[in-house]
Amino acid sequence: MNGSLRTKLSLTYSLVAIISILMISFMINIFLGKQFKRYTIENQERKNMELVDLIGKQYAEDKIWNYKAVESIGINAIEQGLIIKLEDNSRNTIWDAATHNNGLCKQMIEHMENNMSKYYDSNDGKYEEKSYEIYNNNNVIGHLEIGYYGPFYYSDNDMNFIDTLNKNLFIIGILSLFLALIIGLFMAKVLSNPISRVVRATQNISNGFFNNRVIEKSKTKEIDLLISSINNLAETLENQKNLRKRMSTDIAHELRTPLATLQSHLEAMIDGIWKPDKERLISCHEECIRINKLVGQLKSLDEYESGNYGLSKVTYDIYDQVKKIIYNFQADFKNKGININLSGKRELVFADKDKVSQVIINLLSNSLKYTKENGTVEVSINKINNEIIIKIKDTGIGIAQEDLPYIFERFYRADRSRNRVTGGVGIGLAIVKAIIDFHNGNIDVKSILGKGTEFTVLLPVGCK
Structure with missing residues (x-):
């Protein structure tokens, strides 16, 4: 089914806006996902090294671990999704998060797994553990095992950021679609009005009304040229119409005079008013020559204009x-x-x-x-x-x-x-x-x- 230009332009603008927003959202999510994944992996390693450094500082000069400080660090790490286990150089456990509060540890791992499954249906993440040696004066004083959900995970703050970003993209998409509709309707009106006027003018021309002109101006070069062409066509056809009328009048005038002369002379001779003497016949002959000359000129002109005349x-x-x-x-x-x-x-x-x-x-x-x-x-x-x-x-x-x-x-x-x-x-x-x-x-x-x-x-x- 054929639709109007205004409808097609409006739908086109809306479709372009929707496709653009979808592509932008898709690219942002892909690009941001890759960057965020890289950032979380690097951030995880940075946190691990900070934790190793902080635990190492709890080893006193008398070669005794500050148990309270280690416990405080371990509890804080659990809240960040890190499960730590500290052992001395002889592999004796100094502090273990699982032993301290195993239920909270499992709860944190499950929470991270649920967060990741919201955005990654085919996520291959799992609980991982990494072991780090703790040094003091270049001497190994213990081992620290750090368990976390890997290879990367998003915290609650990260999830809130992603949710907010997607909501904003959705709002921007709705606003863009609305704006595209307004611009589309405006542009459709600007483009379709002069074209509609041209269509009406051509319909008038086809019906024989040549004095109708398109007065609208367009800032679009092609439409302005179309308007100018239609106006020139109407003017040309109007002039040709007037010329044809004038030509018919002129032909009738040029033929009527000699024919009227011939008719009057012949009628006078038939009625016996004039004698068919030589002078009368010469006058009739001259009028015949005049008519024949006119017909000959028309024939010659037709041959020239048709291109059938050889030079x-x-x-x-x-x-x-x-x-x-x-x-x-x-x-x-x-x-x-x-x-x-x-x-x-x-x-x-x-x-x-x-x-x-x-x-x-x-x-x-x-x-x-x-x-x-x-x-x-x-x-x-x-x-x-x-x-x-x-x-x-x-x-x-x-x-x-x-x-x-x-x-x-x-x-x-x-x-x-x-x-x-x-x-x-x-x-x-x-x-x-x-x-x-x-x-x-x-x-x-x-x-x-x-x-x-x-x-x-x-x-x-x-x-x-």
Whole structure:
């Protein structure tokens, strides 16, 4: 069963906290157990040596043992879990804890054994005895046997320490789990809220509502990138939707005018209002040519954009090509009072000459249409690295900033008047871009409304 991101994150944080506490507790108990075991063994040996030294000091200069002091030491040792037996050099018993109080000795051993069995179910501990020689002035004066529960044991204080440690670890575990749940819920909310908003936005997009945007900000790089991508997708789809609507309107407009003209002329001739003379038929023929030209442009554009159009590439001088095209336009520019200048030098390029001519002619035609009298058009050709750069800059009416991103779209026209003076159906620049893309080149435009426009075409030099 699928769970929400918030639930999964909360459970993950809790699981990590539980595993961490269990691992820490396990490692602490293992590490502490080893260290404690080593400490108790060393501590036991230290106590034995201290006891041997203390008993040795009870041997007087007159070679008589201080029985009362030895007894006091022995009784105190029993309370610490040590059963001692002191013998002189002749193996005669001076003091024996078992003889003094055998019941208490057994009770202490059983108590230690019970303590150890609580923590070590498979404990191999047992009662052990060690014998030590007692020296006085480098002479052996007796023997001391020390019995204890070995190889190590935990005293009541040691047991209390271990119990307290485990209780504290348990409390820390509960607090950590509680804290992990709080942090998990908080992080889950921080991460899931923008994602949930993105999900709702994508659902709206799938239902055709593109104006919905995700306004939440996230400090997580990937989520912030996801939000940005969804917003860009929505904006792109909204723009495409608007472009499709506008394209449908433009196609209808471009086809309606010649068809309406044809219809009216033919109806007039059918009704006998007009005679089907040569002039009338030529007018109808021109409208048919106009429609056919529009259909042909659409077909060409589709071939370019689909990549099914083959290019006939040759190596030629692009400067000479542009120069000839400008020469052909010279009369048109002169009649309109526009100065046109060409700068650059001979540059060879490997491209489809006819298609590149179509690009240059289209861009120069636009400059001619939208540049007023006494304006200027500057054309330059340069080569940087392995690219030919063609710039066509005019002092025309310019293009609004909101129109710039869409001027290479089909049927898009910044000039919405569509009058016969400016002409065009909004396909020319789309074809230009398709041709440049087909050459693996690039085209860019900069414009300031009322000041002019600059097109920059980049073509790879290429090779045979």
